[in-house]
Amino acid sequence: MIPITVCNHKGGTGKTTSSIMIAAALGMSGRRVLVVDLDPQGFLTRMMGVAEPDPKASSCALFGESQSFDKASLVNPGAFSLIPASTRLSTDMRRLTRSIDVLWAREFQEAHFQDFDYVLYDSAAALTVFTLNALTAAEHVLIPVLPEYQPVVGAEQTYQTAITVRKKLNPAMQDPIFLLTMVDGRKRNHLAYENYLRDRYGDSIMNSRIRTSASLSTTRHDGQTPFDFDPRGRGSQDYAAAVDELVARTERRPQPEPESDTKPESQPERKPETPADTPESLEVS
Numbered sequence: 001m002i003p004i005t006v007c008n009h010k011g012g013t014g015k016t017t018s019s020i021m022i023a024a025a026l027g028m029s030g031r032r033v034l035v036v037d038l039d040p041q042g043f044l045t046r047m048m049g050v051a052e053p054d055p056k057a058s059s060c061a062l063f064g065e066s067q068s069f070d071k072a073s074l075v076n077p078g079a080f081s082l083i084p085a086s087t088r089l090s091t092d093m094r095r096l097t098r099s100i101d102v103l104w105a106r107e108f109q110e111a112h113f114q115d116f117d118y119v120l121y122d123s124a125a126a127l128t129v130f131t132l133n134a135l136t137a138a139e140h141v142l143i144p145v146l147p148e149y150q151p152v153v154g155a156e157q158t159y160q161t162a163i164t165v166r167k168k169l170n171p172a173m174q175d176p177i178f179l180l181t182m183v184d185g186r187k188r189n190h191l192a193y194e195n196y197l198r199d200r201y202g203d204s205i206m207n208s209r210i211r212t213s214a215s216l217s218t219t220r221h222d223g224q225t226p227f228d229f230d231p232r233g234r235g236s237q238d239y240a241a242a243v244d245e246l247v248a249r250t251e252r253r254p255q256p257e258p259e260s261d262t263k264p265e266s267q268p269e270r271k272p273e274t275p276a277d278t279p280e281s282l283e284v285s
């Protein structure tokens with residue numbers, strides 16, 4: 001089971017779209033995939049055509065002493081299973097104020113999600129207790145980033161948050177991965193921000209990038225994804241390629257240590273600078 005948290009502290013960067021498209025592509029490849037909607041606004045749930053659920057059969061179930069979950073309440077809107085979001089998440093957030101309240105999702109995942117190959121957590125833009133839970137449970141963090149000023153700053157802040165969570169709570173977390181989304185090759189600043197990110201974060205930026213596409217901007221509420229209604233379109237092709245790369249990155253097993261005494265020196269941990277260093281000068285149009 002590979003848990004991936006999709007997050008960026010900035011809204012509108014393609015988190016929900018990426019969660020759906022990645023889950024759909026992984027599901028179509030025969031993998032067993034679960035999506036957990038942790039956004040109290042529940043856009044993913046609604047886009048998949050799922051009505052407001054009973055809180056007990058929603059992602060609220062992850063955050064409480066009972067931690068009971070009936071698999072029968074999983075929704076299967078397409079090629080993957082879904083634990084939908086309930087509007088109750090926002091009221092529940094107010095009682096999750098203790099420091100140990102960031103550990104619920106990881107405990108729940110260990111108890112209930114072992115049958116899945118992938119678990120994807122879609123998160124809200126704000127850094128809520130739910131996002132911290134998802135980061136604490138994640139092996140991988142996927143940061144969708146639109147190559148413009150605010151989303152790039154949000155992505156860098158998210159990267160720093162993930163690194164902090166790794167240090168304090170989740171040493172098993174791998175380096176966060178950035179996925180460029182809504183890239184418009186005609187915009188000079190998109191190219192400038194893409195280059196900026198690639199220079200600064202190197203291999204943490206996925207080679208695949210998601211271009212702007214009409215089918216991805218179409219909001220539907222019937223559970224259909226562009227893989228169903230526009231399989232040859234740019235959106236489907238870009239996400240299919242991104243998922244191949246993501247699979248290669250996440251299913252890559254660590255190489256065994258060489259047996260000789262002359263072990264290669266370990267690489268120093270990468271320390272990106274603070275997001276405040278994002279050059280404003282890149283903000284050209």
Ligand SMILES: Nc1ncnc2c1ncn2[C@@H]1O[C@H](COP(=O)(O)OP(=O)(O)O)[C@@H](O)[C@H]1O
Binds near residue numbers: 012015043181183210
């Ligand atoms: N590659 C894309 N091309 C065009 N529109 C997109 C693309 N990806 C997402 N969108 C649209 O952008 C808006 C924000 O995307 P969304 O996935 O909801 O972002 P987030 O979850 O980060 O807030 C949505 O209306 C979505 O349909």
Ligand SMILES: [Mg+2]
Binds near residue numbers: 039043044123124
């Ligand atoms: Mg969203």
